[in-house]
Amino acid sequence: MRRADRLFQIIQILRRSTHPITASRIAEELETSRRSVYRDIADLIGQRVPIRGEAGLGYVLDGDYDMPPLMLTPDELEAAVLGAQWVADKGDAVLAGAARDLIAKIATAVPERLRPFVSNPTVGAPLSRASLPDGLDIARARGAIGNGHKIRIHYRNERDEESERVIWPTMIGYAETVRLLAAWCELRQDFRHFRTDRVSAATFLDERIGCRPAELRSRWKRHMEAQGLRLP
Numbered sequence: 757m758r759r760a761d762r763l764f765q766i767i768q769i770l771r772r773s774t775h776p777i778t779a780s781r782i783a784e785e786l787e788t789s790r791r792s793v794y795r796d797i798a799d800l801i802g803q804r805v806p807i808r809g810e811a812g813l814g815y816v817l818d819g820d821y822d823m824p825p826l827m828l829t830p831d832e833l834e835a836a837v838l839g840a841q842w843v844a845d846k847g848d849a850v851l852a853g854a855a856r857d858l859i860a861k862i863a864t865a866v867p868e869r870l871r872p873f874v875s876n877p878t879v880g881a882p883l884s885r886a887s888l889p890d891g892l893d894i895a896r897a898r899g900a901i902g903n904g905h906k907i908r909i910h911y912r913n914e915r916d917e918e919s920e921r922v923i924w925p926t927m928i929g930y931a932e933t934v935r936l937l938a939a940w941c942e943l944r945q946d947f948r949h950f951r952t953d954r955v956s957a958a959t960f961l962d963e964r965i966g967c968r969p970a971e972l973r974s975r976w977k978r979h980m981e982a983q984g985l986r987l988p
Contacts, residue, residue: 759796761829762786762788762792762796763796763799763800764829765785765786765829766782766786766793766796766797766800767800767805767817769782769785769786770807770815770816770817771817773816775814775816776809776813776814776815776816777814777815777816778812778813778814778815779793779794779797779815782815797815805817806818828866828870830870830873833862833866833870833873833874833877834873834877834878834879836858836862837859837862837873837874837877837879838877838879838880840855840856840858840859840862841855841859841880843855844856844859846887846930847930848890848894848895848898848935849894849895850894850895851894851895851898859874862874863875887933887934887935888933888934888953889953890935890952890953890955891909891952891953891954891955891956891957891958892907892909892937892952892955892958893958893960894928894935894952896960897925897928897937897952897958897960898928900925900960901925901926901927901928901969902969903964903969904964904965904967904968904969904972905960905961905962905963905964905965906922906923906924906925906961906963906964906965907922907923907925907939907958907959907960907961908920908921908922908923908958908959908961909921909923909950909955909957909958909959910955910956910957910958911950911954911955911956912954912956913954918956919943921941921942921943921944922941922942922943922961923937923939923940923941923942923948923950924939924940924942924965924966924972925937925938925939926938926939926940926947926969926972926973926976927973927976928952929949934951934952934953935951935952935953936949936950936951936952937949937950937951937952937955938976940965940972940975940976946979947975947976947979
């Protein structure tokens with residue numbers, strides 16, 4: 757590992773911890789010596805990185821410290837590009853456009869030596885079949901989730917029976933060929949997952965849901981965990 761990358765990784769290790777981290781733990785993660793860690797931390801402090809602590813007790817990074825944007829490692833770059841590729845293929849039109857713009861911005865912002873990891877990544881999102889068309893505006897549905905507003909939908913089940921429901925949307929899931937809208941259903945008084953291609957009509961209401969969006973999401977997570985289902 758280049759020394760510049762090691763300095764960056766030390767900052768990352770300190771950033772993700774709320775407790776002091778010893779030089780031994782840092783050295784173990786970076787597969788280097790404690791002596792090198794002591795020297796690197798001294799250099800970072802000399803560069804005015806706000807690290808507090810001392811040898812033997814552990815180090816912490818000041819919570820107000822922020823690094824310049826897009827100081828990414830090659831692995832982090834490829835992870836970001838892979839995720840953006842998937843969203844560009846599977847997301848709704850607004851998210852897909854945003855994902856393509858994100859890749860272009862990253863390619864422009866990163867140093868020249870890192871641009872090949874964006875333009876010619878070693879990983880790629882898998883090829884897939886086209887998604888079935890949505891019966892509601894997914895971008896507006898995401899807005900309703902964030903703002904805590906209800907949606908009235910007309911929904912066809914697997915037997916092609918249609919019902920009208922008022923739902924409290926909480927999350928949109930992206931599957932291989934369909935999208936799922938997780939929501940509290942006022943009709944069933946329970947959480948349901950609606951395939952967006954089976955929504956025949958949708959009205960976005962000004963009426964707010966009966967709790968904060970974060971609380972609704974927590975309730976949905978508990979519901980999923982109670983059923984032994986894997987959460988995203």
